Amino acid sequence: MNRDMSYQSVMSRRNEIMKKAVGIDYERFESKGIAFDYERMMRETGYTLQEIQKIQSETGVGNTPIYELKNLTALARKLAPEGKGARIFIKDEACNPSGSFKARRAATSIYHAKKKGYKGVIAATSGNYGAAVASQAAMNGLKCIIVQECYDSRGIGQPEIIEKARKCEAYGAEVVQLTVGPELFYTFLKLLEETGYFNASLYTPFGIAGVETLGYELAMQFRELVGKDPDVVVATNAGGGNLTGTARGLKKAGAYNVKIVGASVNLKGLHMASDTQFNKKSFTTGHTGFGIPFATWPDRSDVPRSAARPLRYMDRYVTVNQGEVFYITEALAQLEGLERGPAGNTSLAAAFALAQELDEDKIIVAQETEYTGAGKHIQPQLTFARENGVDIIIGNPDEEVPGENIILPSHPSQIKARDLDLDRIKKSYIKNCIETTKIDYVTREDIDFLVEDTKSNEKFVKQILDELGVKY
């Protein structure tokens, strides 16, 4: 086989490689314009919730406990106006086999890969998902390759990513470590082509359907524990799959009135593909560097149509700062006796602030935690930040400048959930739809799709189309 392995040539074979590696013909769900049949894609290529529950239970995934964080709730009430301060709960997803909710996504993907006869799986990820795929592959007897964006050009890597490589290797996976850059995708495609393995993408219907059990469990657990659905569920948002799957699962449980809040760590100003800025951040996921681009253009992922579509489900999108998440991680250990990884506590930092806006009888849930350990812990991450020229300061978190400093709040009352303008993000998404499809006329079907995909209404979509000068 003498195929041209140059960058341009491999990239041009992208669709052909992907079709073989995920086994989904996405064209079946496409229209001629913007619209595609999302629900039909989820139905025909995914599994039912009951099937997924069975698949996951066979490898010990899911049914994680929820805890009421009584001391953090008491603290929030001390800081909130009279009568405010919702009960704060957390779903302890760190209890999954690989230490995070990502085991849910991996379980479904790997089950599917095995059923379809693939000998191995490949995933491109520097985060918990790699560990989840490697763990599930080990359980199912499949080979596994994890491709990581790991180092800057000095060969220096974030302790959190190095730890993830260790965990993947502990499960018998091969870990391919790269320096910074979007061309990771090129290496990824070459590996898929060379091995014929399954692309355990985070963004296939299998992956997202895997998270639906999380949302479903939340509704069931709260009904059993307090007799009602939670009022607000906060999901850490990066690529959008966590939020999408959780929201879909809640709906499948009939919990239609739960407000879904996305939370990301604010890394404004840092370019994710920059060699010199790569090690200036202390969060490798759950941040705005993924959250915003994936919300405004979900189909940028490694499959033609992403099943993670956060704007479809999000009621509110907030950011928290790095120092606030580190502070709340320390608070969770000190007040609740739960030592968990920082990135997973992004939603908890937001929930702690949002609880203070809600009445005392309301319930707010941070829907995940992740494991902690060497490298993946506040101390090594702050040590790394300091060694890479980032100042660690105790002060006012509002003054934090990503890449320059990390400000630990001098008082918990300074922890805030800062709203992003969701309408602006929706507008940007619609604009990207127009620019990508290069259409000059939007059909009835497209409008209906855009309304659903942005959780908005016809008036909103038409107003944006008018602003963009697009006919419909």
Add this chain to the structure above:
Amino acid sequence: MNKAKKGDWVRIYNVVLKPEERAPQVPDDTKKVPLEMWVKGFLLNEEARIGDEVEIETYIGRKIKGKLVEINPYYNHDYGKCIPELLFIGKQLRGILEGGEDNE
């Protein structure tokens, strides 16, 4: 130890893309440097020294060539150094909960 023999667990290095081959959309600072890659595996050559071009078999059995950079590679991430700035948090929070601080 800078000499490895067949079957030793080693780490190899490759340049995937030279600076001039990098994707058009990468930022300028990234465009100045190559895309580099590291993989671990069992050495297939009879013996090799650091810096030699070698072939390895990865843990899952894939064969790949590259420059030998490390023999018996190990993880050196840890729990970091003391961050004195974190030490006040637990005491502060307990103080507030015990009512020792006025928070109006």
